[in-house]
Amino acid sequence: MSRLTKDEILARAKSAPVAKTIAALGGGEVLVRKMSAAQAETYFDSVQITNADGKREYVNKESRQKLIALCVVDEGGAPAFAVDELSALDNDVIAGLFVACQEVNGMNEKALVDAKKD
Numbered sequence: 001m002s003r004l005t006k007d008e009i010l011a012r013a014k015s016a017p018v019a020k021t022i023a024a025l026g027g028g029e030v031l032v033r034k035m036s037a038a039q040a041e042t043y044f045d046s047v048q049i050t051n052a053d054g055k056r057e058y059v060n061k062e063s064r065q066k067l068i069a070l071c072v073v074d075e076g077g078a079p080a081f082a083v084d085e086l087s088a089l090d091n092d093v094i095a096g097l098f099v100a101c102q103e104v105n106g107m108n109e110k111a112l113v114d115a116k117k118d
Contacts, residue, residue, distance in 0.1 A: 019031055022096040031072065034104055035070055035113050046066055047060070062109060064097075067101045069082060
């Protein structure tokens with residue numbers, strides 16, 4: 001395998017949104033984008049707190065909606081939802097969208113297994 005140059009890495013590092021089928025939406029598709037490293041860090045910071053011992057703890061407050069709001073986009077690439085809009089949706093729809101966002105962004109078990117292979 002050949003070594004990539006900086007320009008090649010940058011060219012490959014940005015991808016188009018991926019169409020994902022959501023069963024809870026009757027099998028309809030939504031567009032899910034990959035977060036940038038900065039967006040991912042902002043997301044992780046928004047769902048964690050630092051406790052009195054200085055350790056980071058996960059806070060579940062709207063964590064699924066926050067990820068969906070960052071990742072589900074319209075045809076033009078703009079965010080499709082605000083967090084407060086998502087809070088009113090049925091849980092099975094939120095669950096399906098959340099899993100799709102995790103898959104596209106490598107935030108699931110399969111991604112961890114694949115990363116260990118590299």
